[in-house]
Amino acid sequence: MTIYMKQRTLAKPFSCSGTGVHSGVEVHLSIEPAPANHGIRFKRNDLPDSPTIRAFFRNVVDTSLATVIGHEGAIVSTIEHLMAAFCGLGIDNALVTIDGYEMPILDGSARVYAEGIVAAGIRELDAPRCFLAITETVEITEGDKWVKAEPFEGFSITCGIEFNHPMIMLQSYTLDLFDESFLTAISPARTFGFYREIEMLKLYGLGRGATLDTGIALTDDDIMNEGGLRFPDEFVRHKLLDCLGDFSLLGMPILAKITTHKSGHAFNHNFLEALFANKSAWETRPFSGVSP
Numbered sequence: 001m002t003i004y005m006k007q008r009t010l011a012k013p014f015s016c017s018g019t020g021v022h023s024g025v026e027v028h029l030s031i032e033p034a035p036a037n038h039g040i041r042f043k044r045n046d047l048p049d050s051p052t053i054r055a056f057f058r059n060v061v062d063t064s065l066a067t068v069i070g071h072e073g074a075i076v077s078t079i080e081h082l083m084a085a086f087c088g089l090g091i092d093n094a095l096v097t098i099d100g101y102e103m104p105i106l107d108g109s110a111r112v113y114a115e116g117i118v119a120a121g122i123r124e125l126d127a128p129r130c131f132l133a134i135t136e137t138v139e140i141t142e143g144d145k146w147v148k149a150e151p152f153e154g155f156s157i158t159c160g161i162e163f164n165h166p167m168i169m170l171q172s173y174t175l176d177l178f179d180e181s182f183l184t185a186i187s188p189a190r191t192f193g194f195y196r197e198i199e200m201l202k203l204y205g206l207g208r209g210a211t212l213d214t215g216i217a218l219t220d221d222d223i224m225n226e227g228g229l230r231f232p233d234e235f236v237r238h239k240l241l242d243c244l245g246d247f248s249l250l251g252m253p254i255l256a257k258i259t260t261h262k263s264g265h266a267f268n269h270n271f272l273e274a275l276f277a278n279k280s281a282w283e284t285r286p287f288s289g290v291s292p
Helices: 080-089 111-120 182-186 195-203 234-250 265-277
Strands: 006-010 014-019 026-033 040-044 052-054 060-062 068-071 074-077 094-098 122-128 131-134 138-142 145-150 155-163 169-176 192-194 216-218 254-261 282-285
Touching: 006 026, 014 111, 026 111, 040 074, 052 068, 052 074, 060 074, 080 111, 080 182, 080 234, 111 122, 111 182, 138 265, 145 265, 155 234, 169 182, 169 234, 182 234, 192 195, 192 234, 195 216, 234 254, 234 265
Parallel strands: 040 094, 131 254, 155 254, 192 216
Antiparallel strands: 006 122, 014 026, 026 094, 040 052, 060 068, 068 074, 131 282, 138 145, 145 254, 155 169
């Protein structure tokens, strides 16, 4: 098991382009190395004075269709896939420069981001990582969905989903973030949606960039993508990817065993709010290396 004790950033810049899934507008972004304690920040270079927004849950302004951060009128939408790549690869500091308000959806997964970061190289910085360590169990529930974090000297996340669809039904997947399997087991998992819902979004001017190349389209009993699934349980792997991206908005790596069931962006954000408000349930400290 690998736990990075020092902060990390990219060794050199990485760039890519693509279309926003809702706007249908092509955007260009670059991910640049950043110094220790910079954190993850997004810069809108298409706006006057190129405002920057810290990737932090207090800056989340919308979770209805994706995770959107904003500050003083500037927003960046659909950041969860890139944030998952940063989290899964142990990147603490980076500056993301983008020329639009919506991140490119690419193939609907985090694979392009993750492979681009790995190709650019990862550099260790001369500064210790500070972890948010769960010290007592925190749980929120709403009907049959929940998010729970338990004390654990490491990071493990189990994600569960349930859809009344023959290709999904009940699925669960567990990832130990420090077993270095994010790149191959999680980052390629694509977003998914029902074709009828995508067509409805388009009637309201959304989903303009959604195609069979940007995610998995479901009919009532099958999928429309000719290439099939990348994993038999690709659906829950993508939900886990989304959770990683959302939980990374705490602004530091987490030491906890997390379990989610039927959660989404809004519920994940509610959990972060509840966790942060419960000051007795966590502490910030270096990794001790002692198993519970």
